[in-house]
Amino acid sequence: MAGVSEITASRVMRDRGPIRAETRDKVLRAVAATGYVRNGLAGSLASARSNLVGVILPSHTNNVFPEVMAGIGQALSRSGYQPVVGVTDYDPATEEALVRSLLAWKPAAMILTGLEHTRETRRMLETASIRVAEIMDIDNRPIDLAIGFSHLEAGRASARHLLARGYRRIGYVGHDLDADLRAAARLKGLVDQLGEAGAPLERRHLTGGASSVQRGRSGLGALLAQHPDCDVVVFSNDDMAVGGVFHAMAEGMDVPGRLGLFGCNGLDIGQALPKPLSTLRANRQRIGEIAVERIVMDDGPETGPAIIDVGFEIVAGATA
Known part of the structure; x- marks a missing residue:
């Protein structure tokens, strides 16, 4: 219907590679006319990777983490990837179960909170052959990339x-x-x-x-x-x-x-x-953005575990 090759249509749907604006518009008009929905499962089977990024946070009630998620979401919206979010309630066993479940869907990358995990969680992440960002903490050695402050x-x-x-x-x-x-x-x-x-x-x-x-x-x-x-x-x-x-x-x-x-x-x-x-x-939204930029959008070579210190500031305020 769009008058383009399957490869070009695929690139538009996956938001990959250089596509002329008029070509993109033709494909998207055809998508709208047909009600087509991309089969992400079939795509992940073909590529051995999905367009999902697993995000595991410790809380949805602590006001800190909506800001982190805002940074992750805004950066992912520019990348063509989609977040799948799990909440641990600060329970390492729940985190382990979530990591196992998300890895079964072949995510492109994983973002977790903190550097402390169960032995099995660490083993799964170390052998998954994907990029892993551990956010909010830099006081220990990361699996891949740590972004936060001490x-x-x-x-x-x-x-x-x-x-x-x-x-x-x-x-x-x-x-x-x-x-x-x-x-x-x-x-x-x-x-x-x-x-x-x-x-x-x-x-x-x-x-x-x-x-x-x-x-x-x-x-x-x-x-x-x-x-x-x-x-x-x-x-x-x-x-x-x-x-x-x-x-x-x-x-x-x-x-x-x-x-x-x-x-x-x-x-x-x-x-x-x-x-x-x-x-x-600390700039929590920026922590989320950097995580996505480094593990999803950065095509540079992996150089081993790395730490990005975003620092913090004392807010003098008026109560102390």
């Missing part, structure tokens, strides 16, 4: 910032750090830096479960009931810190005069508070 150094930088502000009686409120290994790494960096400065982190409260605004609010109340002398509290992330702000407001507590509050992630909700939250942030 959470250990982020914790240290947070400590240095607060010490420079004159704080010495520092407290911590966190969620389930056995599941959220990046939050645990930030805490380790914080503890190490404070210990080296002679201000050990002795005032802590862990709430258990996933992070949330409510857990941050109740967690700060519990911490202050046990350690009322805190002059600043670091939270495992901004969700928790926003809850801390709400606790302080409910108690009529002067922030930062009576108590400083410091988060991590730089979420919009924290910056929209009457007093913008003091926090730490």
